[in-house]
Amino acid sequence: MNTTRRLLFTAPLAAVALGGAAFYTILERMEANKYDPHALPSPLIGKKPPAFNLPGLNGAAGFANTDIAAPPRPMLVNWFASWCLPCAEEAPMMAQLAKTGLPIWGIAYQDNAAALANYFAQYGNPYARLALDTPGLTAINWGVYGVPETYLIDKDGIVRWRWAGAITDDVLANGLNPLLAKYS
Amino acid sequence: MIPELGHFALALAVALAFAQGVIGVFAPGLRDPRAMRAAPLLALSHFLAIGAAFLALIYAGVVSDFTVENVADFSSSLVPLIYRISGTWGNHDGSMVLWCFILSLCGATVAAFGGNLPASLRARVIGVLGLVSGGFLLFTLTVSDPFTRIWPPPLDGAGVNPILQDPGLAFHPPVLYTGYVGFSVAFAFAIAALIEGRIDAAWGRWVRPWALISWCFLTAGITLGSWWSYYTLGWGGYWFWDPVENAALLPWLTGTALLHCAIVVEKRESLKAWTVLLAIATFSLSLSGTFLVRSGILNSVHSFAAAPDQGLFILALLGLTVGGSLLLFAIRAPALAAAGVYAPLSRESALVVNNIFLCSIAAVVFVGTLYPPFSDLLFGVQLSVGAPFFNQTVLPLTAPLILAMAVGPLLPWKRAALKPALERIWLAAVAAIIVMLVMTEQTNAITALGLGGGVWVVLSALSDIAERTKLGRVGLGDSVTRLRAMPRAAFGAALGHIGFGVLVLGIAGMTLATQKVVVLNAGQSADLGGYSWTLNDIHDAPGPNYAQRVADVTISDNGKAFLTLHPSRRMFTTPKVITNDAAINTNGFQDIYVVFADEPASGGAELRLNRHPLAPEIWFGGLIMALGGALSLSDRRLRVGAPARKKKAKVAGVAAE
Numbered sequence: 001m002n003t004t005r006r007l008l009f010t011a012p013l014a015a016v017a018l019g020g021a022a023f024y025t026i027l028e029r030m031e032a033n034k035y036d037p038h039a040l041p042s043p044l045i046g047k048k049p050p051a052f053n054l055p056g057l058n059g060a061a062g063f064a065n066t067d068i069a070a071p072p073r074p075m076l077v078n079w080f081a082s083w084c085l086p087c088a089e090e091a092p093m094m095a096q097l098a099k100t101g102l103p104i105w106g107i108a109y110q111d112n113a114a115a116l117a118n119y120f121a122q123y124g125n126p127y128a129r130l131a132l133d134t135p136g137l138t139a140i141n142w143g144v145y146g147v148p149e150t151y152l153i154d155k156d157g158i159v160r161w162r163w164a165g166a167i168t169d170d171v172l173a174n175g176l177n178p179l180l181a182k183y184s
Numbered sequence: 185m186i187p188e189l190g191h192f193a194l195a196l197a198v199a200l201a202f203a204q205g206v207i208g209v210f211a212p213g214l215r216d217p218r219a220m221r222a223a224p225l226l227a228l229s230h231f232l233a234i235g236a237a238f239l240a241l242i243y244a245g246v247v248s249d250f251t252v253e254n255v256a257d258f259s260s261s262l263v264p265l266i267y268r269i270s271g272t273w274g275n276h277d278g279s280m281v282l283w284c285f286i287l288s289l290c291g292a293t294v295a296a297f298g299g300n301l302p303a304s305l306r307a308r309v310i311g312v313l314g315l316v317s318g319g320f321l322l323f324t325l326t327v328s329d330p331f332t333r334i335w336p337p338p339l340d341g342a343g344v345n346p347i348l349q350d351p352g353l354a355f356h357p358p359v360l361y362t363g364y365v366g367f368s369v370a371f372a373f374a375i376a377a378l379i380e381g382r383i384d385a386a387w388g389r390w391v392r393p394w395a396l397i398s399w400c401f402l403t404a405g406i407t408l409g410s411w412w413s414y415y416t417l418g419w420g421g422y423w424f425w426d427p428v429e430n431a432a433l434l435p436w437l438t439g440t441a442l443l444h445c446a447i448v449v450e451k452r453e454s455l456k457a458w459t460v461l462l463a464i465a466t467f468s469l470s471l472s473g474t475f476l477v478r479s480g481i482l483n484s485v486h487s488f489a490a491a492p493d494q495g496l497f498i499l500a501l502l503g504l505t506v507g508g509s510l511l512l513f514a515i516r517a518p519a520l521a522a523a524g525v526y527a528p529l530s531r532e533s534a535l536v537v538n539n540i541f542l543c544s545i546a547a548v549v550f551v552g553t554l555y556p557p558f559s560d561l562l563f564g565v566q567l568s569v570g571a572p573f574f575n576q577t578v579l580p581l582t583a584p585l586i587l588a589m590a591v592g593p594l595l596p597w598k599r600a601a602l603k604p605a606l607e608r609i610w611l612a613a614v615a616a617i618i619v620m621l622v623m624t625e626q627t628n629a630i631t632a633l634g635l636g637g638g639v640w641v642v643l644s645a646l647s648d649i650a651e652r653t654k655l656g657r658v659g660l661g662d663s664v665t666r667l668r669a670m671p672r673a674a675f676g677a678a679l680g681h682i683g684f685g686v687l688v689l690g691i692a693g694m695t696l697a698t699q700k701v702v703v704l705n706a707g708q709s710a711d712l713g714g715y716s717w718t719l720n721d722i723h724d725a726p727g728p729n730y731a732q733r734v735a736d737v738t739i740s741d742n743g744k745a746f747l748t749l750h751p752s753r754r755m756f757t758t759p760k761v762i763t764n765d766a767a768i769n770t771n772g773f774q775d776i777y778v779v780f781a782d783e784p785a786s787g788g789a790e791l792r793l794n795r796h797p798l799a800p801e802i803w804f805g806g807l808i809m810a811l812g813g814a815l816s817l818s819d820r821r822l823r824v825g826a827p828a829r830k831k832k833a834k835v836a837g838v839a840a841e
Binding site for chain 2: 110
């Protein structure tokens with residue numbers, strides 16, 4: 001029996017041993033309160049969003065990371081989709097926020113022009129600018145958990161806050177508004 | 185008194201399981217026939233002991249004995265009887281007892297029906313099952329005891345979580361667990377074979393029915409769970425790539441690979457070490473899936489709160505089971521040599537391709553599921569991996585699998601040519617391409633690809649059956665005779681593939697789902713998907729342990745009302761929770777799905793209207809797959825492995841698979 005074959009057959013054991021050791025460390029860290037698996041922090045917080053350049057609706061201009069690199073005032077980037085029910089439920093909140101003069105730029109995740117047109121006809125279009133992430137790759141780069149998801153970007157173009165899920169009155173009062181006051 | 189008896193039975197089960205394990209594993213080495221005969225008896229008594237403990241726990245739930253902490257925390261005297269019973273396994277401690285009960289059932293089944301196995305192999309299989317069971321029973325008894333008493337007892341229990349008060353969920357855990365745990369038998373066979381150092385065609389034939397029956401249950405369990413989340417959670421989704429769902433999908437993927445691989449061992453004595461590794465991997469994934477989620481390491485919506493000391497105990501058990509079996513694999517498996525050789529294009533190669541794709545999908549899902557805790561450990565960045573990642577990565581791997589799975593069953597063993605196989609399914613290919621072209625025009629490329637792929641798989645499996653029965657080339661009566669003479673295993677395999685095709689159709693159809701959230705006052709209507717949806721009335725209705733508000737929604741097509749649905753909001757008192765009970769009407773090809781989401785202060789009703797094309801096909805597909813497995817299981821060859829019968833079938837003129 002050759003050595004290569006023996007080594008190959010030891011590989012699963014080695015992989016599992018490594019994995020087991022890692023899990024042990026993770027459990028230890030959980031006990032020491034150094035790791036909370038239920039937290040959903042975004043790796044983008046404190047950083048600029050990764051490079052992207054997305055097209056707009058029906059040939060209109062979309063936007064790129066350079067467009068939100070230094071906005072004149074804090075702004076929101078809202079990931080949504082016409083097929084997403086929680087997004088539709090969030091639509092009145094977005095409209096309300098847009099009315100306050102807060103710029104909201106939308107990125108439609110895995111969507112198409114016709115469905116988006118219907119969506120806007122029904123729920124209104126609160127977005128100052130709109131981009132389409134049809135293949136969904138930019139969403140992976142941002143670490144989007146699902147739609148809707150909203151990012152607060154300050155005047156230096158740095159992500160300050162991320163909310164996965166629809167923004168409710170409670171999230172607005174306790175999460176977004178204090179930060180908006182801080183960064184404007 | 186009864187809970188104490190249950191507790192005692194649990195302790196007795198621990199002792200019996202370890203005795204079964206030690207005697208079963210070591211007796212064959214000592215060549216002690218009396219000890220070998222003791223193993224099956226120990227397995228049966230172990231099953232009786234844990235069965236008694238399980239019944240005692242159910243009894244405590246049924247009579248609402250709130251001196252038992254488990255019952256006080258997770259049940260209530262107001263809950264209907266069926267949910268007092270199912271509440272027993274709706275929490276961490278109780279579900280451990282169910283888990284161990286099913287594991288002991290597997291051991292008892294091998295003991296009772298394994299009469300045709302060589303005595304030493306049977307003793308070792310039972311022994312391995314006993315050792316695994318002993319470990320988890322010890323865990324249940326020491327750190328997760330469901331029989332803990334409290335004094336003074338509360339006047340009433342805290343209640344059963346209302347979303348768990350559902351017939352779908354009452355049966356989902358037992359079915360799913362049977363699937364998970366059933367793979368322990370294939371695992372035990374693999375370990376026993378490694379200890380004996382011998383794997384042959386007979387081993388393949390013994391292992392396959394066990395793998396097949398667990399696969400049927402796992403398929404049915406996942407389907408039930410998906411269906412439950414579809415109709416209870418009220419947002420019309422059927423799969424969320426949640427860690428718990430992935431934990432069920434992973435053993436399903438490797439288990440499917442195992443099923444196909446065991447055929448190669450049985451027919452051709454090849455791929456032995458790989459089959460053994462798959463058997464180990466499938467059960468290890470079942471174990472890790474069930475328990476990593478409980479340890480709290482993975483962020484999941486299905487939270488079973490578990491203390492960290494339980495996490496360490498679980499990790500140690502997993503390490504012993506998985507690590508021990510892989511150590512044995514590393515030592516013994518290199519000696520397993522393949523007997524059969526095959527050409528690059530043959531049934532064997534097709535099954536290898538199937539394995540490569542299934543295992544790649546499993547690897548991708550595995551990495552995506554475990555990436556969050558590991559990235560935190562290795563890179564100090566905490567991040568989330570959600571549906572975008574899984575959708576992007578699984579689709580490109582599933583497409584070639586779909587393409588290949590239609591061709592594979594048509595290739596003969598040893599050496600094949602592509603042309604005759606393709607000639608048999610050109611009709612399916614043409615139909616699939618037409619569907620794809622038409623749907624690309626009408627919808628979008630992904631949906632078209634899915635629908636075309638589904639049609640391709642279903643039609644090619646049907647044309648395989650047509651070919652075997654010579655439909656159209658001989659008289660109809662002759663075809664029927666051929667159909668009846670066709671081996672059930674072949675029919676089951678075709679049905680399994682058809683089920684998968686139907687599932688693909690359903691998933692593709694669901695990408696065309698349309699939905700709308702509206703606030704309507706009585707008498708107002710909204711338009712969606714070509715229908716007009718009218719809210720007639722909102723009224724109160726009584727419920728057994730909840731109060732409910734019901735909305736009457738009439739759906740009409742071109743002014744002709746054809747359906748009235750009654751979605752409701754249920755207000756439970758213990759615990760205080762409101763659930764939305766979706767009203768779903770299905771015609772087999774489309775679901776009309778209405779949720780009564782809220783009653784806004786401004787009046788009227790907030791309704792979520794959904795039209796889901798082909799949604800039922802998702803669950804039909806899962807069901808057909810499980811039925812295909814069951815049909816294949818009923819094949820006489822699998823049950824008794826009688827070679828005499830096989831010859832007879834050949835005389836009847838049916839192509840051997």
